[in-house]
Amino acid sequence: GDSVTQMEGPVTLSEEAFLTINCTYTATGYPSLFWYVQYPGEGLQLLLKATKADDKGSNKGFEATYRKETTSFHLEKGSVQVSDSAVYFCALSGGYSSASKIIFGSGTRLSIRP
Amino acid sequence: NAGVTQTPKFRVLKTGQSMTLLCAQDMNHEYMYWYRQDPGMGLRLIHYSVGEGTTAKGEVPDGYNVSRLKKQNFLLGLESAAPSQTSVYFCASSYSTGTSGGQQETQYFGPGTRLLVL
Numbered sequence: 001g002d003s004v005t006q007m008e009g010p011v012t013l014s015e016e017a018f019l020t021i022n023c024t025y026t027a028t029g030y031p032s033l034f035w036y037v038q039y040p041g042e043g044l045q046l047l048l049k050a051t052k053a054d055d056k057g058s059n060k061g062f063e064a065t066y067r068k069e070t071t072s073f074h075l076e077k078g079s080v081q082v083s084d085s086a087v088y089f090c091a092l093s094g095g096y097s098s099a100s101k102i103i104f105g106s107g108t109r110l111s112i113r114p
Numbered sequence: 115n116a117g118v119t120q121t122p123k124f125r126v127l128k129t130g131q132s133m134t135l136l137c138a139q140d141m142n143h144e145y146m147y148w149y150r151q152d153p154g155m156g157l158r159l160i161h162y163s164v165g166e167g168t169t170a171k172g173e174v175p176d177g178y179n180v181s182r183l184k185k186q187n188f189l190l191g192l193e194s195a196a197p198s199q200t201s202v203y204f205c206a207s208s209y210s211t212g213t214s215g216g217q218q219e220t221q222y223f224g225p226g227t228r229l230l231v232l
């Protein structure tokens with residue numbers, strides 16, 4: 001079935017460092033890909049998404065490009081801030097075995113030091 | 115718009131007790147979901163609904179029941195709570211594009227219900 005694998009955390013960086021969180025997926029069909037963020041004590045919220053190959057999603061300085069050839073959707077940010085500390089989830093939907101549902105990765109906890 | 119709301123925010127139960135978690139959305143979404151989140155395990159889908167009056171099992175449905183009598187509400191029931199059901203429960207909702215391949219729009223999440231079963 002469809003699945004998402006993302007790098008294990010926790011990831012700890014200094015403020016203004018470059019961030020990459022790796023995400024790869026397995027799916028049949030033409031899934032959409034998402035990054036969700038969960039701040040402490042809150043529910044998940046959409047950070048960005050891409051619906052087809054080579055699309056780039058971006059929001060709040062974060063970017064991710066839908067790479068069908070490598071089945072990846074890595075999250076990047078050029079200069080992280082303390083306020084980016086959160087748990088990040090990669091997800092997919094719309095594959096042939098995940099219709100009507102979103103498949104989430106296990107999450108990566110990010111901590112940013114001042 | 116309130117978005118997705120969940121009631122209660124926190125609850126403590128004794129083993130064997132029952133309770134119902136309520137999820138409400140005011141975005142006229144067709145799809146609604148219940149997840150549980152446990153440390154190190156991400157989110158796991160319990161049950162979901164693709165429309166009023168319909169429900170389906172997710173990844174971890176055992177010990178839970180759901181009902182979707184109204185489009186805006188999705189109830190999650192625990193008939194006989196067990197310590198293994200201690201978790202944070204999230205409700206989510208979304209539109210459905212209805213295109214081939216099951217393409218789906220963004221899910222909107224509630225703030226969560228923290229449940230402790232003693």
